[in-house]
Amino acid sequence: MPDASTAAPSASLLSAQRVSFRYPKQAEQALQDVSLSLARGQSVGLLGPNGSGKTTLINVLIGLRTPQSGAVHHGGERPAVVAWVPQDYAFYPQLTCRENLQFFVAMLDVSPSERDARVDEVIASCVLQEFASKLAKHCSGGVRRRLNIAIALLQKPDVLMLDEPTVGVDPQSRAFLLDQVRELAQQGTAILYATHYMEEVAAVCNQILLLDHGKVLASGDLQTLLQGDAQSGGFANLEALFMHHTHRPLRD
Amino acid sequence: MIRLKQSLHIALKEWRLLWRNPHGLAVLFLMPAVFILVMSFALKNTLTSANIALPPTGWVLEDANPIAAQWANDWVARNGGERLASREHLQRALRDRRVQAGVIVMPQWLDAQGKPRSDHVELWLSNRVQPAAAGRLRAELSYAMLQVQLKGAAAAAGPFASILLGNASNSELFPASGALTTRYLYEIESDRKMTAVQQSVPAWLIFGMFFVVIPIAGVLIQERNDGTLTRLATFGVRPDAILGGKLLAFMALNWIQLLMMLLVGRWLVPLLGGDTLYLDLPWGWFLLMVLATSAAAVCLALLIAAYTRSFDHAAALGGGANVVLGAIAGIMVPRNLMPAGMQTVSEWSPMGWALDGMQAVFLGAPDAAQVVPKASLLLGFGLLCLALSWRAIRHQERAS
Numbered sequence: 001m002p003d004a005s006t007a008a009p010s011a012s013l014l015s016a017q018r019v020s021f022r023y024p025k026q027a028e029q030a031l032q033d034v035s036l037s038l039a040r041g042q043s044v045g046l047l048g049p050n051g052s053g054k055t056t057l058i059n060v061l062i063g064l065r066t067p068q069s070g071a072v073h074h075g076g077e078r079p080a081v082v083a084w085v086p087q088d089y090a091f092y093p094q095l096t097c098r099e100n101l102q103f104f105v106a107m108l109d110v111s112p113s114e115r116d117a118r119v120d121e122v123i124a125s126c127v128l129q130e131f132a133s134k135l136a137k138h139c140s141g142g143v144r145r146r147l148n149i150a151i152a153l154l155q156k157p158d159v160l161m162l163d164e165p166t167v168g169v170d171p172q173s174r175a176f177l178l179d180q181v182r183e184l185a186q187q188g189t190a191i192l193y194a195t196h197y198m199e200e201v202a203a204v205c206n207q208i209l210l211l212d213h214g215k216v217l218a219s220g221d222l223q224t225l226l227q228g229d230a231q232s233g234g235f236a237n238l239e240a241l242f243m244h245h246t247h248r249p250l251r252d
Numbered sequence: 253m254i255r256l257k258q259s260l261h262i263a264l265k266e267w268r269l270l271w272r273n274p275h276g277l278a279v280l281f282l283m284p285a286v287f288i289l290v291m292s293f294a295l296k297n298t299l300t301s302a303n304i305a306l307p308p309t310g311w312v313l314e315d316a317n318p319i320a321a322q323w324a325n326d327w328v329a330r331n332g333g334e335r336l337a338s339r340e341h342l343q344r345a346l347r348d349r350r351v352q353a354g355v356i357v358m359p360q361w362l363d364a365q366g367k368p369r370s371d372h373v374e375l376w377l378s379n380r381v382q383p384a385a386a387g388r389l390r391a392e393l394s395y396a397m398l399q400v401q402l403k404g405a406a407a408a409a410g411p412f413a414s415i416l417l418g419n420a421s422n423s424e425l426f427p428a429s430g431a432l433t434t435r436y437l438y439e440i441e442s443d444r445k446m447t448a449v450q451q452s453v454p455a456w457l458i459f460g461m462f463f464v465v466i467p468i469a470g471v472l473i474q475e476r477n478d479g480t481l482t483r484l485a486t487f488g489v490r491p492d493a494i495l496g497g498k499l500l501a502f503m504a505l506n507w508i509q510l511l512m513m514l515l516v517g518r519w520l521v522p523l524l525g526g527d528t529l530y531l532d533l534p535w536g537w538f539l540l541m542v543l544a545t546s547a548a549a550v551c552l553a554l555l556i557a558a559y560t561r562s563f564d565h566a567a568a569l570g571g572g573a574n575v576v577l578g579a580i581a582g583i584m585v586p587r588n589l590m591p592a593g594m595q596t597v598s599e600w601s602p603m604g605w606a607l608d609g610m611q612a613v614f615l616g617a618p619d620a621a622q623v624v625p626k627a628s629l630l631l632g633f634g635l636l637c638l639a640l641s642w643r644a645i646r647h648q649e650r651a652s
Contacts, residue, residue: 083486
């Protein structure tokens with residue numbers, strides 16, 4: 001299994017090499033020498049306390065921020081299509097689910113027939129048929145989460161970045177969303193999954209990247225990391241590993 | 253007792269929330285203060301009887317009598333203004349705002365006995381002349397004509413003037429000779445009577461168009477706060493496309509709004525007994541002014557929405573700014589009621605530019621010199637707002 005932080009860029013769809021980023025007028029660096037590689041079918045759990053740099057790393061990877069040093073590489077013959085599922089419901093509550101999908105797909109450079117096909121496809125894959133004609137603001141939290149993911153899937157992404165995609169949903173919806181992410185990974189989509197829920201990372205991801213204060217504290221194969229080393233010993237679960245690296249003090 | 257205690261705590265909480273909402277407080281305190289200030293200056297002349305200046309006046313003499321020439325020359329020497337060659341020259345001077353009023357002394361102004369006839373004098377007024385100033389001008393002209401008549405009577409009586417004039421009745425000395433004809437420039441150019449609806453519709457039309465800030469802020473702030481702007485960026489949508497889309501949509505909304513207001517003026521106001529809004533406008537100039545006003549209004553709204561943090565903030569700032577801009581521009585108080593200083597200030601506000609251009613379109617037959625500079629200022633203002641909005645949105649796409 002390739003290491004999440006050190007895999008060669010050529011083997012990956014998307015990689016960050018020793019990326020550093022500092023916000024204007026901020027003394028502390030938001031990211032310091034962070035490296036990450038995402039290969040086809042790979043699921044990387046992005047963990048870290050609040051303010052650790054997870055969102056900044058995602059912004060750098062999707063091209064919204066330019067790092068001051070280091071670089072982001074797209075592997076393969078063409079640039080990887082990278083889609084992002086934000087933590088908030090980033091769509092229009094006054095539109096129906098279908099209207100939202102039709103609007104976002106219209107932003108892509110695809111033919112009208114392809115647009116319709118993609119909308120129907122994501123409605124089916126995210127099980128939104130029953131809610132397609134309903135205003136998004138009248139849908140439950142679970143449906144809105146599925147719509148949030150469906151919009152990203154319209155891009156047919158090679159790499160999908162999810163930022164806490166299960167906040168505020170019931171166990172049924174969460175189980176569905178996790179199944180969906182696993183299925184996407186099995187189909188070859190590279191996944192970067194940022195969350196505070198350790199059990200979700202354990203269920204979905206085979207790699208982890210643990211960030212704090214903008215630095216990589218641990219990265220690599222999940223099972224290997226859980227086994228620990230001679231100094232730390234093994235960890236009972238991912239939460240124990242997380243607390244070992246980030247310690248107990250509250251962050252915000 | 254417990255309910256009273258709860259109410260007190262709720263009241264305390266409300267005060268704390270208010271204290272932490274500076275925009276709400278600004279609307280409550282700052283906006284009325286600014287409004288009072290602006291309106292006090294704007295209405296300064298309407299409720300005072302002192303120091304009403306005579307408007308700059310142009311004179312056209314169609315009567316070759318030297319008394320008429322002497323009257324005009326004396327007037328210009330004493331009160332300023334200028335002699336003009338013809339009615340056409342006077343019309344041009346009124347349009348160009350070189351003068352605010354014009355006196356036309358018509359042929360046979362003096363009758364056979366050498367008495368001046370008021371109905372042979374026409375008073376032309378610019379559409380923006382202050383009513384009080386126009387009133388003083390009318391009074392001064394009537395007084396001046398009486399002086400001419402009195403001089404003539406005294407000259408005819410020779411050394412016995414004081415006896416004759418002392419015994420003569422007022423009606424003998426000052427026989428009624430008709431009223432001074434007064435016409436506004438709009439009436440001269442359109443051959444219609446000036447009405448309140450024709451004067452006020454352009455003003456309220458512009459005011460309404462600038463309130464587009466409310467729906468624009470609602471959408472843009474929601475898009476920014478929930479990350480939709482950032483998501484659009486990941487779909488390859490650039491800020492110029494976002495702004496372009498909004499510009500198109502809300503300018504179209506402005507045009508529908510405008511159509512509704514014109515229909516109200518044309519059909520609803522007469523139905524309720526008011527004057528009819530005449531719509532035989534110079535359509536080319538009208539469309540240019542609509543386009544420029546709408547662009548300025550939407551771009552200003554985009555700017556406010558782009559730089560405010562919440563809908564409440566935008567509604568307070570946008571609504572307050574519109575009311576104050578409207579007061580300065582002469583929307584609430586017609587410009588002709590404002591003192592000269594305030595009229596000058598009002599010429600430097602976007603709503604003022606829009607009002608100048610629109611009134612030129614609604615109140616006469618404008619030419620390029622009246623419309624194009626105002627439309628250009630509005631479009632330039634819109635472009636500046638758009639550039640600043642683009643900068644903010646580009647930054648915000650990356651800040652979610």
